[in-house]
Amino acid sequence: MAVRLQRESFDLGAEVARLTAGRSDAGAVVTFSGLCRDRADSGAPLISLTLEHYPGMVEEELGRIEQEARTRWPIADLLLIHRYGRILPGEPIVLVVTLSPHRAAAFEAAQFLMDYLKTSAPFWKREETEDGPAWVASKATDDEAATRWSR
């Protein structure tokens, strides 16, 4: 598998089942899914989130992140799904699934994929609240999280 960019939602259980079906080489599956919170960063109730992206570059960049993960860890398979467009509170935004013979690599690779994706995949979130739309500001903690993987 690889990376998928899509407007529609996804089912975590179905995706994991499809990825693990018919194989017995992976002793570990780690999944991470990011969901849309019901509060904006300001604390105001969130009506919706809209994800803008750079078509073409997103796919290339996610592919580069995938390749980097595969060179660093013994990955049996991995799946990366990221949505774009309008997303409602409670809906999933992103899914990372890693399969590896052992758990340490699966955990680390999943964390690496998320940390890198957040700071290098060209997506931008805009929050809609009763006060109107507002672009989400990037967080220094996300940059720090990505930096610890640099070498």
Added chain:
Amino acid sequence: MKLLYFAWVRERIGRAEEEAEAPAGVATVAELIGWLRSRGPQYERAFEAGPSIRAAIDKRHAKPDAPIAGAREIAFFPPMTGG
């Protein structure tokens, strides 16, 4: 070359893309930003955040000192907030 703008950079400039030919002497991403800023108040406002504006050349992240010679497509955007 084609210039692309995303998120609030796009909103401030008022367009998503345009064709542009930078004048001679504009050789890097930083110099291109400097030239764009001189094109009008909407560009000035889009790029006033300075170094926090990110760039990509032909769909790859590019630093301010990256050369732009031969680039087909250069994109400008705020720090990314996906995930």
